[in-house]
Amino acid sequence: MEDKKARIIQAAIEVLSSKGIEKTKVSDIVKRAGIAQGTFYLYFPSKLAVMPSIAEVMVQKTLSYLEKNVDPEAAIQEQLQVLIRTVFQLQNEEREKTALLFAGLASSEYLKEWESIYAPYYKWMSTLLGKAQARGTIRSSLDVNRTARLLIGIIESAAEQIYLYDQIDEMEAKVQTDELYTFIKHALGIEVL
Amino acid sequence: MEDKKARIIQAAIEVLSSKGIEKTKVSDIVKRAGIAQGTFYLYFPSKLAVMPSIAEVMVQKTLSYLEKNVDPEAAIQEQLQVLIRTVFQLQNEEREKTALLFAGLASSEYLKEWESIYAPYYKWMSTLLGKAQARGTIRSSLDVNRTARLLIGIIESAAEQIYLYDQIDEMEAKVQTDELYTFIKHALGIEVL
Amino acid sequence: MEDKKARIIQAAIEVLSSKGIEKTKVSDIVKRAGIAQGTFYLYFPSKLAVMPSIAEVMVQKTLSYLEKNVDPEAAIQEQLQVLIRTVFQLQNEEREKTALLFAGLASSEYLKEWESIYAPYYKWMSTLLGKAQARGTIRSSLDVNRTARLLIGIIESAAEQIYLYDQIDEMEAKVQTDELYTFIKHALGIEVL
Amino acid sequence: MEDKKARIIQAAIEVLSSKGIEKTKVSDIVKRAGIAQGTFYLYFPSKLAVMPSIAEVMVQKTLSYLEKNVDPEAAIQEQLQVLIRTVFQLQNEEREKTALLFAGLASSEYLKEWESIYAPYYKWMSTLLGKAQARGTIRSSLDVNRTARLLIGIIESAAEQIYLYDQIDEMEAKVQTDELYTFIKHALGIEVL
DNA sequence: TATGAATGAGGCTTCATTCAT
DNA sequence: AATGAATGAAGCCTCATTCAT
Secondary structure, three states: OHHHHHHHHHHHHHHHHHHOOOOOOHHHHHHHHOOOHHHHHHHOOOOOOHHHHHHHHHHHHHHHHHHHHOOOOOOHHHHHHHHHHHHHHHHHHHOHHHHHHHHHHHOOOOHHHHHHHHHHHHHHHHHHHHHHHHHOOOOOOOOHHHHHHHHHHHHHHHHHHHHHHOOOOHHHHHHHHHHHHHHHHHHOOOOOO | OHHHHHHHHHHHHHHHHHHOOOOOOHHHHHHHHOOOHHHHHHHOOOOOOHHHHHHHHHHHHHHHHHHHHOOOOOOHHHHHHHHHHHHHHHHHHHOHHHHHHHHHHHOOHHHHHHHHHHHHHHHHHHHHHHHHHHHOOOOOOOOHHHHHHHHHHHHHHHHHHHHHHOOOOHHHHHHHHHHHHHHHHHHOOOOOO | OHHHHHHHHHHHHHHHHHHOOOOOOHHHHHHHHOOOHHHHHHHOOOOOOHHHHHHHHHHHHHHHHHHHHOOOOOOHHHHHHHHHHHHHHHHHHHOHHHHHHHHHHHOOOOHHHHHHHHHHHHHHHHHHHHHHHHHOOOOOOOOHHHHHHHHHHHHHHHHHHHHHHOOOOHHHHHHHHHHHHHHHHHHOOOOOO | OHHHHHHHHHHHHHHHHHHOOOOOOHHHHHHHHOOOHHHHHHHOOOOOOHHHHHHHHHHHHHHHHHHHHOOOOOOHHHHHHHHHHHHHHHHHHHOHHHHHHHHHHHOOHHHHHHHHHHHHHHHHHHHHHHHHHHHOOOOOOOOHHHHHHHHHHHHHHHHHHHHHHOOOOHHHHHHHHHHHHHHHHHHOOOOOO
């Protein structure tokens, strides 16, 4: 059943976030999933093959958070604020997960799947920008699809840096996100009064 | 001799870029470096211990390119253009290297060293921004240090995406970099006439 | 039904000849037989347990060919010629089968069944020799039962060698079989004028 | 050192003869050889890769026995008697070895090496026949090279049958070898008075 | 009688690291 | 400082067999 596949993915996410890709063994995953070692291979051809599924789940999670939190009718400024806050918060919650995951994906042959996994995320962001552009609240010169990627890229990269480089200092985090917010506001040509 | 250490690092870079972290074996590295298996351990305590050195070398390379190409006296617009072009070009040349490297670092315990390795890169960028700010060609409201990180983050992320997701299509690459350039110009508050 | 058992044996023969004993999996066999994995075990207690059945089928096949081709009334010379030709031809058709089969049997605990499987083959050959001896066309000093085994042994061994060691060269094959024929003719004391 | 390779082969022979190919594990071999598991793979690329070496050693052993026992100056009759006795005796001593080995070889990809491994054995036999032919004690019509193969084939096949099918009954064994001897004597056209 | 998902023991192999030379 | 043969722990995966349906 699909249920078992889901359980494997869930178990893999959990193990991965606590042990890191290098040290995650299939035996750990199956133990946590409560299945036999061989069963794993009924659903995934190899250890690395779970990675894309994990990424997918995580992107979905991010998206569902965003859809829940970001009011489609709100002003772009508020949307951005919520967006940034949500991504940072998720990044913070998931801690190692994102980095480890990327590491996992990068070291697998599944690197190329990244694109399709991120597709819904990009799409959501494009739509957001599209509406704002229609309303005239962001500059008309930008291309919504390409800018969607740039935005996601910069927000995630900023979020990663906070985790990676800084001790998580509430104060500093706040200042960073403000800087990021202002950066983006200007980039999008949002009127700053 | 230090020469041997350098040879190991160089060999490691080469092997890593062609095989990926997961499949890079110490035996490959030493073979390419033309030394004996045991010799590796005279210079590095473990396989993962080369990673930071590799990152350092690559950051240095990027920096030296930037220092050579970016005219400190030029207008910020031109500096940005050159900056973007250089990073994209390097990313393209190095292909998998960056991603694999990050993966390598991420999966090692050396993740935390990323900060210090990138320090000179951030510093260079800060200085660039600082000068522009002093000249009044970028908005005074931005914090040069934090913005330096954001800039490096977005440029690298954009460059990675081009390699990862798109077939490398000259035309599309051009459009992407233009979009990025405009994005940044706005973000920095550079006067667009 | 017995039909299903036969289908399993047939499938096993086919898989075995193309993949070799070591690489033949029960899953391959059932796939080819068009049945479920578990069904196999309703007809055979273990994987190795098909081996004797396979051998039996192949011996039967050989025998039926021989019975069809070798004229019981013909002169022993002609009978031998046909015999050799038939075995060589089968060996050639079946290619790896014989060797692989023997390997399969040998590596199983079923080695001892070989005797009973070959029994009808030996019997046929004994009868042939017996008649010739009664007619006085082969030497009276030979023991028909033991000689039957020797004959089958040498013919099969020669046939295997042709397949295994030599490139299958029509010309050489002809010369080999001639040499074998002459060898046997002398061994049996058939008058050579 | 070559010494270690030899030790591995020796250990493999011993383990193989007592456990059979299917049940022989690399771990058994290295344990008996007194080396580490990994060391095995410095000398052989895989478990199956020892098989040809084993076969080689066994052919060499047979040959050395034959060279020691068969008097090159003796009459062909006596040479044959000794030859048969020696092969049967070896077969008996080695018991499972030969069968298991063949099984091992057959189930490996090394089947084709059989030819080169047997080459010295064939050569020795050809020489023996050649001398006898020169002396005029065997029929001039036979081809020494091809007949050498036939002879080795029939003797080995007969020897195997004794082990495989019959309880080892001294009396019967004697009768079998006599029958074989007579068979061969006729086949070679040796004068029987 | 038939199914096929699930099992789980266990082997082969890899490869980072060591150490005697 | 350099070597490279030897080590051996450890993990991925296979696949014969079982069993609930």
